[in-house]
Amino acid sequence: MRALRQRAATDERVAGWIFVIPVLVGIGTFLIVPIGMALWISFTDWNGLSPPEQAEFVGLDNYRELVTAEGDPRRDFAMAVRNNLYYVLGVVPAQTAIAFILAVIVNQKFLRGKGFFRTAYYFPSITSSIAISLVFLFLFQRSGAINQLISGLLPGAEFRMNWLDNADGVLHNAVGLVGVDTPPAILTDTSVLGLSLWQWLSGPSVTLFAIMILATWTTTGTMMLIFLAGLQNIPPDVEEASRVDGASALQRFRLVTIPMMKQPLFFVLTIGLIGTWQVFDQIFVISAGGPQKTTLTPAYLIYREGFQNFSMGRATAVAFLLFALIIVFTLVQRRILKPERA
Amino acid sequence: MRTRPRRLAQLLVLLTGTALAVAACGSDFADSDSGGGADDDDQNDAGQTDGAAQAEDDESSGDDGSSLTLMGFSSGPAEDEALNAIIDAYNEQSTNTARFNPVPEYDTALQAALAGGSPPDVIYVDSNRLPDLVEAGALAPADGRVRNEDDFYPSLREAFTYDGTFWCPPKDFSTLALVYNVDMFDDAGLEPPTDWEELATAAEALTDGDRTGLALVPEYPRWGSFMFQAGGAVTDDEVTEMTIDSDANREAFEFLRDLYAQGYAATPTELDAGWAGEAFGQGRAAMTIEGNWIVGALNNDFPDVNWAVTELPAGPAGPGTFAFTVCYAVPAASENPDAAWNLVDYLVSDEALLQFTEQFPVMPGRESLAGAWTEAHPDLGAFLTGAEYARPFQFVPGFAGVVDTLDDGIQGIAAGNREIDEVIQQVDESGRAALGG
Numbered sequence: 001m002r003a004l005r006q007r008a009a010t011d012e013r014v015a016g017w018i019f020v021i022p023v024l025v026g027i028g029t030f031l032i033v034p035i036g037m038a039l040w041i042s043f044t045d046w047n048g049l050s051p052p053e054q055a056e057f058v059g060l061d062n063y064r065e066l067v068t069a070e071g072d073p074r075r076d077f078a079m080a081v082r083n084n085l086y087y088v089l090g091v092v093p094a095q096t097a098i099a100f101i102l103a104v105i106v107n108q109k110f111l112r113g114k115g116f117f118r119t120a121y122y123f124p125s126i127t128s129s130i131a132i133s134l135v136f137l138f139l140f141q142r143s144g145a146i147n148q149l150i151s152g153l154l155p156g157a158e159f160r161m162n163w164l165d166n167a168d169g170v171l172h173n174a175v176g177l178v179g180v181d182t183p184p185a186i187l188t189d190t191s192v193l194g195l196s197l198w199q200w201l202s203g204p205s206v207t208l209f210a211i212m213i214l215a216t217w218t219t220t221g222t223m224m225l226i227f228l229a230g231l232q233n234i235p236p237d238v239e240e241a242s243r244v245d246g247a248s249a250l251q252r253f254r255l256v257t258i259p260m261m262k263q264p265l266f267f268v269l270t271i272g273l274i275g276t277w278q279v280f281d282q283i284f285v286i287s288a289g290g291p292q293k294t295t296l297t298p299a300y301l302i303y304r305e306g307f308q309n310f311s312m313g314r315a316t317a318v319a320f321l322l323f324a325l326i327i328v329f330t331l332v333q334r335r336i337l338k339p340e341r342a
Numbered sequence: 343m344r345t346r347p348r349r350l351a352q353l354l355v356l357l358t359g360t361a362l363a364v365a366a367c368g369s370d371f372a373d374s375d376s377g378g379g380a381d382d383d384d385q386n387d388a389g390q391t392d393g394a395a396q397a398e399d400d401e402s403s404g405d406d407g408s409s410l411t412l413m414g415f416s417s418g419p420a421e422d423e424a425l426n427a428i429i430d431a432y433n434e435q436s437t438n439t440a441r442f443n444p445v446p447e448y449d450t451a452l453q454a455a456l457a458g459g460s461p462p463d464v465i466y467v468d469s470n471r472l473p474d475l476v477e478a479g480a481l482a483p484a485d486g487r488v489r490n491e492d493d494f495y496p497s498l499r500e501a502f503t504y505d506g507t508f509w510c511p512p513k514d515f516s517t518l519a520l521v522y523n524v525d526m527f528d529d530a531g532l533e534p535p536t537d538w539e540e541l542a543t544a545a546e547a548l549t550d551g552d553r554t555g556l557a558l559v560p561e562y563p564r565w566g567s568f569m570f571q572a573g574g575a576v577t578d579d580e581v582t583e584m585t586i587d588s589d590a591n592r593e594a595f596e597f598l599r600d601l602y603a604q605g606y607a608a609t610p611t612e613l614d615a616g617w618a619g620e621a622f623g624q625g626r627a628a629m630t631i632e633g634n635w636i637v638g639a640l641n642n643d644f645p646d647v648n649w650a651v652t653e654l655p656a657g658p659a660g661p662g663t664f665a666f667t668v669c670y671a672v673p674a675a676s677e678n679p680d681a682a683w684n685l686v687d688y689l690v691s692d693e694a695l696l697q698f699t700e701q702f703p704v705m706p707g708r709e710s711l712a713g714a715w716t717e718a719h720p721d722l723g724a725f726l727t728g729a730e731y732a733r734p735f736q737f738v739p740g741f742a743g744v745v746d747t748l749d750d751g752i753q754g755i756a757a758g759n760r761e762i763d764e765v766i767q768q769v770d771e772s773g774r775a776a777l778g779g
Contacts, residue, residue, distance in 0.1 A: 047739070049456050049478035072743045072772040141614045165611035167757060292753045292760075293746075307450045309742035310474045 048312035062317035099223030125221035169202025205294035230264030404684025510669035512707030516633035517728035557627030560756035571657025665732035
């Protein structure tokens, strides 16, 4: 009897391996091996043109140039991290909050035409990001719909903001409004990674801000769908019980709905964080890293260094630093939210 | 729990196995590639030693019924049509069959093709990319493989000569010139400007409400021509030393900064256009500085605009402009270099160049064809005149980051949020680092 059970277990194990081998081969070929090769390239000066085995091993030089050595590469990398940091800080909370609110709204039982609203909100997410970026190019033109809308809302003033070619930092503009035009010396004289503190504190440029609006608009639909699935997973009896206990609608939302949504919330924040650190297509179509490098992001920097400036070694080094950044941010966020294990 | 480490070990073995298998395939390919590369080098050496004789041999040996691919990029259907016409003509008179394969995102595609070890037979190489490709050992030299090499403009031959070797013959070239709206000039009673002062005056006089005098992209490939006109440049001619920190460059930057600050010049985005030619065609600018490519765009998209072209206004140090050019190159790893050179030789022959440039208004790289081209395009003479003093857009490998920094600074100067001295200092530093001291 025991021997029989053991044989069954062995058979199962063999069958299991046979079933997973196709996936393992796929992952090995298209993920593990390329990652290993990229790691090796980041320690070489490979130009991306000659056969890779001719590249020279340069040790940590690529990383040193990006992080410690003074010069263009470090300044560009710092610039890219700064821009993307503002992008993450703006887009992740915005898309999460809006998606949550939309999910709650389209989950209401009394809402008519639910199907229409769900489709409408989800539509931007399934449209090509290139196509949407092109539409935004027109919307944000100087004579485009956005400026006309703002002009209409502010009677008497003709608003002609050059959204897509404006390197001024949003925070700089904001403190400029209250009369701070010249930064205090301590901010201009102290520099971190080749950028002065004043540059670090610029906020996203107006152009990046427009791209942030675009990104929020396109990703909200997907996030809404995840929240909606979560909301519909809340057993109706929990809500009924709280109703019987005499909880008001607001109390039900705050004390029942939100705690029950912790896992979808964690999931949405995590994929939002990872996705925003990898922003590329919108930048590629709308601004190509400009004006004045204010929409340069690590992902775009990888493309520029690797495919335009022929320094594949440096490009892969940026890729691994970006990987480390994403891991660190995800861990920090995980520590803060502490999702309970199901 | 006890079986867990073993399972992990199995997994690792499996993954390593896969990795090794893939790596083994990889190195097999690489070996055969480098083997092929070495053969090519031998052939090239032979080609270099007995130059002219070899060139004649190629005439017969390259015409061997091969099928050839020319990979390049395209500005649009007009250029495709013109190029396909000369390729058809080649296919008719040769036993080889050539095909044009225009790809989007050309630089990325080329990089993948070259690094992958089996590149197309003939590729486009921009003068700006040539040094990187040569340093990477990606190209086979053209020495002696193309008929009548001395007929190409010296500046173009120089643009495709690196390390003392001529690598590839120019496909065609374009220069920057001043394109102006004739009706607007007539209305204002102005003549086309010939120097900076007249340019500033004209730009001021023609700026009116939603219309600006000059639509100009703030980037080195445009502003550089003003630096040349002032007698400056980013580096010396050999690209060994930085010369950005000069009064001539400062003068050029100041002149342009003032034009933008006063609103007499504007960037295309400020004019709601994707590029300067569109702003000009829509009548939002009275002048713009662009190359030959603007001709087709204006004729197709804005046939009603009455425009003309004149040489760029001369600066304090005389005239100056850019020449942008692309060559037909044969990769070092080419499988059939003789047939590839046979095709290239045809594509840069007098009849092919003339046929192509008559249909598509870029200029042939051969000096002897200048007369015929001017006859075909009598209104575009200014582009060709510029060839006499034009300089190529070309630096050395590793310099691209410096140009990025310069473009960044130029955008800042145009937007009025960067100081000229600070930009010059930053570019100087980054250039010195790139050139090694």
